[in-house]
Amino acid sequence: MVCSPAYSSRAVYDRLLYRHFQTPRLVQEGDVLCVPTFGCAEFLDGNADKFLRWPELYFKVRKILGTEEGMQSEGYLADTQNTSLYLMAFAQAQQYRPCVLLLKDIEVLGRDRDRLGEDARVIATLRQLLLDGDPALSSHPVLVIGTTCKPQDVPTDVQTAFLHEVKIEALSEDQRRAMLSTLTATLPLGKEVSLAKLARRTAGFVLGDFCALLSHSSRAACTRIQALSFPGGLSEEVERDFCTAGFPVLEEDFIVALDQLHDAHSQAVGAPKIPSVSWQDVGGLHEVKKEILDTIQLPLEHPELLSLGLCRSGLLLYGPPGTGKTLLAKAVATTCTMTFLSVKGPELINMYVGQSEENVRNVFARARAAAPCIIFFDELDSLAPNRGRSGDSGGVMDRVVSQLLAELDGLHSSREVFVIGATNRPDLLDSALLRPGRFDKLVYVGVNEDRDSQLQVLSAITRKFKLDPSVNLSSILEECPAQLTGADIYSLCSDAMMCAVKRKVEWIEEGLDTESSALILTMEDFLQAAARLQPSVSEQELLRYKLIQQKFAAC
Ligand SMILES: Nc1ncnc2c1ncn2[C@@H]1O[C@H](COP(=O)(O)OP(=O)(O)OP(=O)(O)O)[C@@H](O)[C@H]1O
Incomplete structure (x- = not known):
């Protein structure tokens, strides 16, 4: 935001300036910044100018970025350490009442410089500011809305200062459909485009993904028409006219866009994806196929069974390595157009206290967000060994198994998440895992003997x-x-x-x-x-x- 001649030309001052600039200050072009060098003896002793003890350095602000042309320029040097920015934001909001003050990513507010600890001073100020502006007491309120993706990281004092908490859940198929029809209301769509089908294929999508889907499909439509009608390319002017006139977006354009987005999505680590393994890729194993489909497809097609509580949500495939357990699970996910979240047991185990349980919780949360979804736990024996025998001193594995059991029990309410486990050693598994309602169906996947x-x-x-x-x-x-x-x-x-x-x-x-x-x-x-x-x-x-x-x- 701020450049000064000394800052850019004398790199030896960088460390000192960096520290100084972490405190926010309202600055204008031409301001002279005075940087105290107190506590930087080693820096000053070693500097090239041989100044032994220079109490202060002076820099002139030459340029501030990000301001509108013609306006008087002013800017902040921002940080998370000082409270003055929040004070200023709240004061400004008061001026514009009634208004909404949106604080994004509130979990980072109040963190100290290395983001590990909390800065009590900032948190106390923020809490005070939030509590002061009670909207019920004023006819022209300032409504403060905080957003976060990690509610567990929001300091408790800040969290409790908000009156209401609204959890934004993953969209259901009906909600996705409604969102699609609102977003495409002004878009000329081809006759064969089925929003219901699109809603089914977009499990796990959020508003941002839908906006990306629409812009990708419009681009695909534009490319298609250009390739068909103007193989030689278009001049800029014709292209502009062409875009203004509008063109229909067909189902094939949505398919191209969906493939691109699914590809991008699947590159994100740990993201659920729809695999592309078909039954034709799986040779033999007819009995096993039938067992799995009965467990998964039946309740999807007959939701009335669910209300009777007659469905299973977990299935355990066991047998020697390389017999096609993973392949089978993927084929099922493709057939039922479900997303597939593959997790290898050891990936979830972490050395930090509580992190392994958190990882297990996250897996189920991600699956619920992308429902209908199959969670595939490969090498389940390493994640859920017999409790009391795991031999780890802190009892980490015991807690992981308990967390896994709790999550499995919670699946009955979410309905559209199924769990398939695979193991080469079912005898090593904690027996509680095989009780009814958890992995209650065991299927042996053996070698091909004939x-x-x-x-x-x-x-x-x-x-x-x-x-x-x-x-x-x-x-x-x-x-x-x-x-x-x-x-x-x-x-x-x-x-x-x-x-x-x-x-x-x-x-x-x-x-x-x-x-x-x-x-x-x-x-x-x-x-x-x-x-x-x-x-x-x-x-x-x-x-x-x-x-x-x-x-x-x-x-
Ligand atoms: N029935 C099958 N039909 C076609 N290919 C198969 C079959 N079984 C195994 N394969 C091939 O073997 C590879 C390994 O299979 P897969 O990973 O599914 O085995 P697995 O039982 O999950 O093994 P592990 O227990 O070691 O995880 C697959 O990628 C596939 O190419």
């Missing part, structure tokens, strides 16, 4: 590959070990793919092939890969899984 089921997996994986007509999938499997997990078959295919890539590179180098031609996998590639394939789950391990399966089947 060639038929292996063939289904191999066909599903090679669906997107280009295969030579000589390739016979059944004969390939004859060359493989008898028991294979889905991941083993996947590694067979990726090995075969590597063989094909190597061959293609050699051919390109010899001038026999070009980069633009498609990569074709031959029978020879698969046979080479099959000869090297080692099953990832040993006989002994399989036996152990069989015993576990028997134990749980008997429960």
